[in-house]
Every structure is written in C-alpha cells, then in structure tokens.
Amino acid sequence: MGRYQEIYERSLNDPEGFWGEAAEALVWESRWDKVLDREAKPVPRWFTGAMFNTCFNALDRHVNEGRGDQDALIYDSPVTDTKRRYSYRQLRDEVARFAGVLRNLGVQKGDRVIIYMPMVPEAAIAMLACARLGAIHSVVFGGFAANELATRIDDAEPRVIVSASCGIEPSRIVEYKPLLDQAIEMAGHKPEQCVILQRPQAAAARIEGRDRDWAEEMATAEPVECVPVLATDPLYILYTSGTTGQPKGVVRDNGGHAVAMHWSMKNIYNVEAGDVYWAASDVGWVVGHSYIVYGPLLAGCTTVMYEGKPVGTPDPGAFWRVISEYGVKVLFTAPTAFRAIKKEDPEGKYLAQYDLSCMQALFLAGERCDPDTLNWAQEKLGKPVIDHWWQTETGWAIAANPLGIEPLPVKPGSPTVPMPGYDVRILDEEGKELPAGEMGNIVIKLPLPPACLPTLWNNDRRFIDSYLSKYPGYYLTGDAGYKDEDGYLWIMSRTDDVINVAGHRLSTGAMEEVLASHPDVAECAVIGVADELKGQLPLGLVVCKAGAEKEGEVLYSELVALVREKIGPVAAFKQVVAVKRLPKTRSGKILRGTMVKIADGVEWKMPATIDDPAILDEIAEALRSLGYARRQ
Ligand code: COA
Ligand code: AMP
Numbered sequence: 001m002g003r004y005q006e007i008y009e010r011s012l013n014d015p016e017g018f019w020g021e022a023a024e025a026l027v028w029e030s031r032w033d034k035v036l037d038r039e040a041k042p043v044p045r046w047f048t049g050a051m052f053n054t055c056f057n058a059l060d061r062h063v064n065e066g067r068g069d070q071d072a073l074i075y076d077s078p079v080t081d082t083k084r085r086y087s088y089r090q091l092r093d094e095v096a097r098f099a100g101v102l103r104n105l106g107v108q109k110g111d112r113v114i115i116y117m118p119m120v121p122e123a124a125i126a127m128l129a130c131a132r133l134g135a136i137h138s139v140v141f142g143g144f145a146a147n148e149l150a151t152r153i154d155d156a157e158p159r160v161i162v163s164a165s166c167g168i169e170p171s172r173i174v175e176y177k178p179l180l181d182q183a184i185e186m187a188g189h190k191p192e193q194c195v196i197l198q199r200p201q202a203a204a205a206r207i208e209g210r211d212r213d214w215a216e217e218m219a220t221a222e223p224v225e226c227v228p229v230l231a232t233d234p235l236y237i238l239y240t241s242g243t244t245g246q247p248k249g250v251v252r253d254n255g256g257h258a259v260a261m262h263w264s265m266k267n268i269y270n271v272e273a274g275d276v277y278w279a280a281s282d283v284g285w286v287v288g289h290s291y292i293v294y295g296p297l298l299a300g301c302t303t304v305m306y307e308g309k310p311v312g313t314p315d316p317g318a319f320w321r322v323i324s325e326y327g328v329k330v331l332f333t334a335p336t337a338f339r340a341i342k343k344e345d346p347e348g349k350y351l352a353q354y355d356l357s358c359m360q361a362l363f364l365a366g367e368r369c370d371p372d373t374l375n376w377a378q379e380k381l382g383k384p385v386i387d388h389w390w391q392t393e394t395g396w397a398i399a400a401n402p403l404g405i406e407p408l409p410v411k412p413g414s415p416t417v418p419m420p421g422y423d424v425r426i427l428d429e430e431g432k433e434l435p436a437g438e439m440g441n442i443v444i445k446l447p448l449p450p451a452c453l454p455t456l457w458n459n460d461r462r463f464i465d466s467y468l469s470k471y472p473g474y475y476l477t478g479d480a481g482y483k484d485e486d487g488y489l490w491i492m493s494r495t496d497d498v499i500n501v502a503g504h505r506l507s508t509g510a511m512e513e514v515l516a517s518h519p520d521v522a523e524c525a526v527i528g529v530a531d532e533l534k535g536q537l538p539l540g541l542v543v544c545k546a547g548a549e550k551e552g553e554v555l556y557s558e559l560v561a562l563v564r565e566k567i568g569p570v571a572a573f574k575q576v577v578a579v580k581r582l583p584k585t586r587s588g589k590i591l592r593g594t595m596v597k598i599a600d601g602v603e604w605k606m607p608a609t610i611d612d613p614a615i616l617d618e619i620a621e622a623l624r625s626l627g628y629a630r631r632q
Helices: 004-011 015-022 052-069 086-102 122-134 144-156 177-186 214-220 256-267 285-297 317-328 335-344 371-381 460-468 508-516 552-566 591-602 616-626
Strands: 036-037 045-048 071-077 083-085 113-118 137-138 160-164 166-169 173-177 195-198 209-213 232-242 248-253 278-279 302-306 328-333 361-364 384-387 423-427 439-444 473-483 489-494 499-501 504-507 521-531 535-544 575-578
Touching: 015 036, 015 256, 036 591, 045 166, 045 256, 052 086, 052 122, 052 285, 052 384, 071 086, 071 122, 083 086, 086 122, 086 214, 086 302, 113 122, 113 144, 113 177, 122 137, 122 160, 122 232, 122 285, 122 504, 137 361, 137 423, 144 232, 144 248, 144 552, 160 166, 160 177, 160 335, 166 177, 173 177, 173 423, 177 195, 195 214, 209 214, 232 285, 248 256, 256 285, 278 285, 278 317, 317 328, 335 371, 361 371, 423 473, 460 473, 489 499, 499 521, 499 535, 504 508, 508 535, 508 552, 521 591, 535 552, 535 616, 552 575, 575 616, 591 616
Parallel strands: 071 302, 113 137, 113 160, 137 232, 160 195, 195 209, 278 302, 278 328, 328 361, 361 384, 535 575
Antiparallel strands: 036 045, 071 083, 166 173, 232 248, 423 439, 439 473, 473 489, 499 504, 521 535
16 A cells, blocks of 8 residues: 555545644644544544644744744745845744734734725734734735625624725736725625735825824834634635625634645645645635745745746746746746646747746646646646646645655556545435546545634534535545545546636626526526636626617627626626527526536537527527638
8 A cells, every 4th residue: 555545545434533643743832632533523523622823834833843933934036026035033023013903903812804805914914913913804805896805794794894995907006995995885794994014016005094104103013922722723714616696705824734734735736834835826715825924834835926927927927037036946836827828839939038946846726727727837847747636715735645644656647646635525416426537526424624614704504504414424525536446536526506617616607696686687598608718617698678778789888887886807707698588497407517518619419498499599599600610
C-alpha cells in the first residue's frame, strides 16, 4: 500500500487520532473535550470545547517562534505600479492596530464585519483583525453590484463595513463608495460605522457620523491582543451562489479550519514555513480566504497578493515575472487564467524570458480543467500541473494529488484522489452506490473533515435541505461525476443551476430572477454555454409578454444592463435572445439541460417527458443566431 493510501485509510478509520495529531502543530488556548463530537447537530463538529485564536496562529505564533523578520505578505500591483512587503512582525502590528480600530467602533466577539475591498493588503489586514477579536468577517467580492452587497448586509447584519474608495480593473477605475452607499440605502439592516481606505486613484466622499477614514483611525488606535474563541465559533461567513437569487452564507469555524489549512499546505501543496506561495485569485472567493490569507500564514509561508490579471497587466508574462521576482514555489490559479495566457502567448515566448527554476508545481481549481490547458501548461512549464477539486463549502480540496505525501500519476481531466477525511461516494438517484466508471451524484459520507461548513449562517434548515436531505448520512456536493478503476475522481458537471464563468461561481437562477423582473419579459431561462476562454458563459432566453413595449436589440441591451446593475459585471451576462416558447416537461419544468446540449452542439436525446418536441427546433434556431448550436 502506498503512503497516500495508508494515510487516507487511517483518516477514515481513526479521524480522531488523525486530526488530533494534525492539531498538535498549532497553539491552543485550551484543549478540546473531543476531537470530533459525533452527536452535534446538524453535523458532527471538530475540536469541541477547545479555545483558540486563528490570528494568533497565523501571525503572533510565528513572531514568537523567530519568524518576525520573514516576509509574511508581498503585495504586487501592476495596475497601480506598487510593490510592498510586510514581515510577520509588521503584519501582526498592523493587524493588532486595525483590531484596535474595530474595537473602538464597538466590534466585539461574535459581531459581523463586512469587508468589501479590492486586492490590497488592507483587505487581509481587516480579515485577520476580525479573527483577532473573535469577530466574524464576511468578504464580498468587488465585482458584485450594490444589490448583491445589500442582500449580504441584510443576511449577515454587520456592525461595521470596511471598504475602499476604489478597485482597479485594467479598463476602468471601479468606485466602491457609491456602490457601498447604494447598498446600505437598499438594505434593511444599517451598519453603525464604515471604515474607508482612501486610495489615490479615486477619493471617496465621507458621510459624516457614519464613515471613518482608515488612515486617521489607524493613527490613533491602540493595538489589541488576540481574543480566544471556541474552536467551533465562526471565523467567517462567505456567501456563494446557490439555486436561487438568495446566496448561501457558508460558515467556517476557527479550530477545524486552521487544522485543515495547516495540514493541506505541507501535504497537498508540499510547501513549508519560509516558502513563497501564491494563489492568484481574489480575497472575495474561497481560494482567496484559504490560500491567499489563512493557509500560507498558518503555515509560516510568504503569501503573494497580486492586484492584476494574467494578461494585459501588462502582458501574458505577468505571472512569470511575479514567480521569478519573488521565488514562488507554488502557484495556484484557475484554468481560465491559463487559457487566457495560452490564447495570447501560445508559443510560451513570454514564459521563456523568465527564470522559473524556483517553481515546484502549478495547482489549478475552481472549474473543470480541460486536458488541453493542463497539457499546454505542463509542456510549457515543465513542472507538475495538479488539478484539484473543491468548493466554497469545503474550504479545501476534496480531491487532489497530494504532492507532499507522494506524487501520484496525473490523469489529465481528473483531480486525482480524495483527500483525508473525505469519504467520497457516487450514488444513483435512489441512493444506491454506483460501480467504477458509472456517473452519478457525488456525495461525501458524514462526518465531513475539519474546515467544511457546519451550517449556513442563521439557516440550519436551508443547510439541511440543500446538502443533507437528499441522501441521509451524506453531504451532497452538487457535482456529478464518477470514480474510475484506480479510484480517481472525474468531476463532469453541476447537478443544479450553478455555472462557472472564468472560475467564478454564479447562479443562473439569480440571473433568471433579474430577467423576469423586466416588465416586458413573460418567462425566461438562463443557461451556461461552453466558452473557450471562460469555461462557461451565461445565455438568456426570454419569452416576451404579448404587446411588449420593447423588443429585439433594445430589449436585449436593457436586459444585459439590468443583470450588470443587479448582480454585477462579474456575471459576464452579455447574450440574450427572444424565443416564442420555452421547452418544458409535461409537469412544467424548463428543460435547461437539453438546451445546454443543443447550444454546445453535443449529442442530446429527446426528453421523454417533453411537452412539445417542435419547440426544440425553434430553440436551436435562436441559439444559432448567437453563434451556438453549430455542430450536431
Ligand atoms: N471588481 C470589479 N469588476 C470586476 C472585478 C472586480 N474585482 N473582477 C472582474 N470584474 C469585471 C471585469 O472587469 C469584467 O468587466 P467587463 O464586463 O466590463 O469587461 C467582468 O467583471 C467580467 O470579469 P471576468 O469574467 O473576470 O473577465 P475578464 O475579461 O476581466 O478577465 C480572465 C478574464 C480570465 C483574465 C479573468 O477572469 C481571470 O484572471 N481569471 C482568473 C480566475 C480567478 O481569479 N478565479 C477565482 C477563483 S480561483
Ligand atoms: P466554488 O464554490 O466557487 O469554489 O465552486 C465550486 C464548484 O466549482 C464545484 O462544485 C465544481 O462544480 C467546480 N469545480 C471546482 N474545482 C473543480 C475541478 N478541479 N474540476 C471540476 N470542477 C471544479
């Protein structure tokens, strides 16, 4: 039996022993009563009774252990032409002081703080400052519109919001403050205070009595010490797309999260204290939480915070420049970033200009990695390229190739094997386990390993309904796929209305709600169609009301603008077409899956339950007008 197999089996047979040992690498204020409380509801909980502070383990511990002068965070921002380094000591001091700012504003253990910020070090400082106080942060991605922010404000009910005057996209300056003001205006819940980081690229107007200036507050605040919390207390809430327009507030705890993060750095990514690790993502996504902020810092690595794109800032050599400049050992990004680089530099000419000898491996996640992209990256880099599969809900990889345990053979298209603690099964609709090679619902047998969500914020019911009810005793991932004869997992598609656009998880249901709100739209469907660069793109099909005022291009551009205004530019919703009717089953369910297949030009079967098969010809024609449904 290989080392991976031995470790994996132990993690399932003796989870208490396995994770209890892993937990010894961290500093606990007081130890746990149980490593795993199997009786806890709605799911078993890790390290119950223990007191812990995540910020202490991510910063103070390293300073105390002699890493104070090592770089903790390197900020590299080609869009503002800025580079800045923070040692562990400096980062701890900044965080302790910002925790003082928050405390002065009344933030206490258990209070929520929303962080709506671009990729600046202050975003990580604000997150860690919340962790220091035992407050719960909720970071909202900058590409979301005011309406999405308002929904999160109403659900998380923050005492304080931390934001910045602007973010920077290559094509424009995105002013955050008007979006923030609008969101607070729309929300029922009103935060008491906002702290605004003024950036030189745009100045934000202050609302007297409510808005504070980051720099002014920092100048007078006193640093504060870490506040121990229960290991099971929430560290953060991160909203993610579900089936409806109401996002799901994924809750992460403190103790189990830190244990899994720390374990994953060595065992999956094969990095150790002192190594430079770079996740080219955004703090607004789970990858940013786990592998820009918490994972690398808990492990004593140097993390890179990059405010730029893979291409155009200034060229497709941007990633290679950062890797060689800082000695990055592991890069983690989404396949879409590599597709963007490959498109602009297919020969790898930019890549050849840099010394990448420091780099050990490339990890990809966030969407299905097509074998072409994986092979291209592997050939051009000459390094292992590891696809790994996970979700906001789990916080770390469900399946990966554990480079730090033993590198397993790569099969392009598969994220390799389940990680410790994840008992992954493939079930049919009736809950029967399927043999190797047969595709079904991918589920994880409870208990979930540490770091996975214990519930949704203030909503045990939705947590149970969304993830636990379909197959009692199992967590439903929402992905479909199969295991092969070697136990490798193959993740093929979502089973719900979630799509993945440029590695960003989006809900087609949410977009449908926006389209349906237009006075001229009677009915609509949004589907995710295949796209060479972004993996998937949303496409809207609308049925207009009789006597609709607007139609054709005028209506389409209004609908595109409406989705941008309500959900945000990140939805990348730019394609819409009117149809006379939508294809439905006899019970009235819209046949979105069949439309996706027609659009993508792949083989499809006439659904037995279809109400009127002739509608599909009309749909194919409409899709052809947008350049889809070409190959049959
Ligand atoms: N704030 C404001 N707007 C944002 C934003 C942010 N943080 N992030 C993206 N947007 C905007 C973009 O400017 C774009 O606007 P546009 O419609 O005016 O062009 C829109 O949202 C869509 O963004 P995106 O889908 O990211 O497309 P892009 O053309 O800007 O970039 C890639 C394409 C492939 C370069 C980019 O998606 C990328 O780097 N992806 C890496 C993957 C990644 O980080 N995934 C996260 C999980 S690992
Ligand atoms: P998110 O919660 O944004 O991380 O998105 C999670 C979803 O992205 C998963 O449920 C999958 O559908 C998809 N996903 C993430 N990583 C992979 C991968 N390596 N292969 C296939 N799909 C992936």
